[in-house]
Amino acid sequence: MDRPRIIVTAVVLGLAGAIAPIAAMFHLSWTQAVQNEHERLHLFASRAIARADMSLDEARDALRQIGRFTGTPCSADHIARMRQLTINTRTIEEMGYFENGLLKCSSWGPTDGHVAQSKPDFVTSDGIAVTARMQPVMSAGHTLMALRYKDHNALVDPVRFADIIVDPGVQLALTTENGILVGALNGPDPARIGKIVAGPEEGMDDDLLFATAHGTGWIAVATEPQSQILDGVRRQQRLLLPLGAFIAAFIIGLVVWLSRRRLSPLGELQIAVRKREFIVHYQPIVELRTGICIGAEALVRWKRPDGSLVRPDHFIPLAEESGLITAITDQVIALVVSDLNSLLVADRSLHIAINLSATDVGTERVLPVIAKALQHTGIQPRQIWLEATERGFVDIEAARSTLARARELGYAVAIDDFGTGYSSLSYLEGLPLDALKIDKSFIDTISTNSATSSVTPHIIDMAKTLKLKIVAEGVETRAQADYLKERDVDYGQGWLFAGPMPAAEFIAYCRRAKVPAGKA
Ligand SMILES: Nc1nc2c(ncn2[C@@H]2O[C@@H]3COP(=O)(O)O[C@H]4[C@@H](O)[C@H](n5cnc6c(=O)[nH]c(N)nc65)O[C@@H]4COP(=O)(O)O[C@H]3[C@H]2O)c(=O)[nH]1
Structure with a gap:
């Protein structure tokens, strides 16, 4: 290679050697920050699943206890027992007893017997039928979740299934496997949650970062706006850009050293000998x-x-x-x-x-x-x-x-x-x-x-x-x-x-x- 070509090649390699590591570090800072955020969101989603499982366990425990009641259904004893379990179980708002598919009494007392059993969204492996959203008849409050085991059911406030502590800016949603929203924190958009649940485990939906966690019967989704990760990107850049600059300096040094060697009289003579x-x-x-x-x-x-x-x-x-x-x-x-x-x-x-x-x-x-x-x-x-x-x-x-x-x-x-x-x-x-x-x-x-x-x-x-x-x-x-x-x-x-x-x-x-x- 003649002198001008060596110089041109050295300049091109030097520029590429300077730009490539810096660009790579910018890219790496971004992907690293995104990955860190995904891990963080995944942690919140997993915690929500754990919280939901815990709430379900509590309710399941109460339903099993009342299932063991051997006295007369809807007797004063039975109603008192249901009320006691409702009071003692933080998750449960109300309990009820069904006969022939109709609500006969609840922890509040006897009913007029015309409320039918709800249609479950899913049934857990141990036989608990879960209806995600239903309007309580007796307590007539906000939408609750119904868990039914054999003849008894328990109404649970969905908030109990997602009440974990999350960082500011993070939104959380708990849905059934078929996408019915059960509980939410910090007001996530239900339409987008439905879309995310149907997609991959983690990623970016327009300007929203998300990560999901799957439990038995439900899916937890943690999201945050993309702008939230800028701090993380800057943190990664502070770590990685000096490394990129060091690599760039090393490559430039190497290119200069190699080209000077090739341009040196000895380098040129070595090439001349090699090329005869x-x-x-x-x-x-x-x-x-x-x-x-x-x-x-x-x-x-x-x-x-x-x-x-x-x-x-x-x-x-x-x-x-x-x-x-x-x-x-x-x-x-x-x-x-x-x-x-x-x-x-x-x-x-x-x-x-x-x-x-x-x-x-x-x-x-x-x-x-x-x-x-x-x-x-x-x-x-x-x-x-x-x-x-x-x-x-x-x-x-x-x-x-x-x-x-x-x-x-x-x-x-x-x-x-x-x-x-x-x-x-x-x-x-x-x-x-x-x-x-x-x-x-x-x-x-x-x-x-x-x-x-x-x-x-x-x-x-x-x-x-x-x-x-x-x-x-x-x-x-x-x-x-x-x-x-x-x-x-x-x-x-x-x-x-x-x-x-x-x-x-x-x-x-x-x-x-x-x-x-x-x-x-
Ligand atoms: N190891 C090695 N060394 C090599 C080789 N080829 C040349 N050299 C070395 O290089 C010296 C100079 O060679 P040159 O420039 O061709 O110069 C030549 C020739 O061009 C020059 N010369 C011949 N006649 C005249 C003359 O009338 N007047 C002047 N001023 N110079 C002359 O004198 C020199 C005579 O050659 P040398 O005394 O041998 O001196 C040679 C020789 O020591 C090689 O293949 N291998």
């Missing part, structure tokens, strides 16, 4: 005596997604420091083989020099990589030169072992940038080498009177003493080329002959250079 964004340019090496091209040095370039080329000086040090260099070396080896396989097979006199990093020289890791890349290509190992700089000789024993093994396998080994490090003759003597590349800084001094100009002939003599092939790097002028040729330096590389070029151009250059290249 490297290409190789080839700089011809010519024989100074004839000017014929005898090979090239493979020089890596990083081709950015926008097409621009980054020179190795700008990323090789970072690659070496981070350990990415080994992957880059491997990609260069693969590219050399795929770019120049045919050329190297067609012309056995050509070689390609590959730069090894200090890490590559310190271990033998790279050797099997090259061997594998050359398999089935027809390229001969001697056509591959391995260039090691003096930086790679920090662990001299490891370097010696790698270079010796490389030569055993048939590769040629050259020391690159010679003279810039700490190499001395005695140092060089111990190393298994085929060639020495004189650094450009020494070539630059040729024909000048600088202090280092006298060093160049010594380097040349030293290489000759060690019977090494010599390559002069960075040859830019004819005077430099003439000087080197006079001193029997074998090969030259530099802008005088050609700069680094893409593979196709190098192949064309080599074909032309059957005729001597440059007039060295």
Whole structure:
């Protein structure tokens, strides 16, 4: 992904990361507050059911007691007993005795016997027939509930079935299972209660929150206006919004950290390695005596997604420091083989020099990589030169072992940038080498009177003493080329002959250079 896309993606992710947790916490505050309210309403409804059951138990107890009366029905004793039970049972307003379906007497005294038994709304499992709303004949007060067991009935004030303490704003209703309103607190709307009873256990009906509880035979409904939960929502928001803000800050931090990492030079280089964004340019090496091209040095370039080329000086040090260099070396080896396989097979006199990093020289890791890349290509190992700089000789024993093994396998080994490090003759003597590349800084001094100009002939003599092939790097002028040729330096590389070029151009250059290249 290129830079602008990373930035755009980071901004989008950052915004989403900031908005999503806050929005989620707003939503969660609301649902949590609603759930809390439902639980609270459910508690009131359950209490109403418990209260109704208790009232029913009281009435049932009184009905059973009077059922055990064995004296003459509607005698003074019987009426006194009913009256006593009415007085002693808080729930009961009046008791009555029925014969052949007609009220014969009540706790108030004998009746004229024309009041018929009411039709029950439901019958409990133990045989108590409940009529939710009926008008008492004797006491002629407000609507009561009738509970009948065998021949006796008890009239109960429905308020007794729902008289629990609720929070302000909460309305309570007790209905039979078929929706007949039995008792109510704080004036709920009967029409809406009827609708709620037929629906789910809890929820929201327009602007009304509700929860129901089911008992044997009745349903309790607790409701409250939606506006009542705003306090609860605010309470939840006070708890959850800081958490949302923390998560948002964490996500934004993470996005910034990740995008900075991806935008950092190392992050970009890691992506380049993963996406194999490297290409190789080839700089011809010519024989100074004839000017014929005898090979090239493979020089890596990083081709950015926008097409621009980054020179190795700008990323090789970072690659070496981070350990990415080994992957880059491997990609260069693969590219050399795929770019120049045919050329190297067609012309056995050509070689390609590959730069090894200090890490590559310190271990033998790279050797099997090259061997594998050359398999089935027809390229001969001697056509591959391995260039090691003096930086790679920090662990001299490891370097010696790698270079010796490389030569055993048939590769040629050259020391690159010679003279810039700490190499001395005695140092060089111990190393298994085929060639020495004189650094450009020494070539630059040729024909000048600088202090280092006298060093160049010594380097040349030293290489000759060690019977090494010599390559002069960075040859830019004819005077430099003439000087080197006079001193029997074998090969030259530099802008005088050609700069680094893409593979196709190098192949064309080599074909032309059957005729001597440059007039060295
Ligand atoms: N001013 C001037 N410069 C000339 C002339 N002739 C050649 N050069 C430049 O000198 C450098 C020669 O490569 P080097 O000494 O191995 O130095 C190389 C080498 O140490 C390293 N490098 C390049 N490719 C690789 C690679 O694949 N792996 C590793 N580990 N290092 C590489 O990067 C360094 C720089 O490479 P480049 O930028 O391609 O720079 C190249 C080349 O473009 C000339 O006449 N005048």
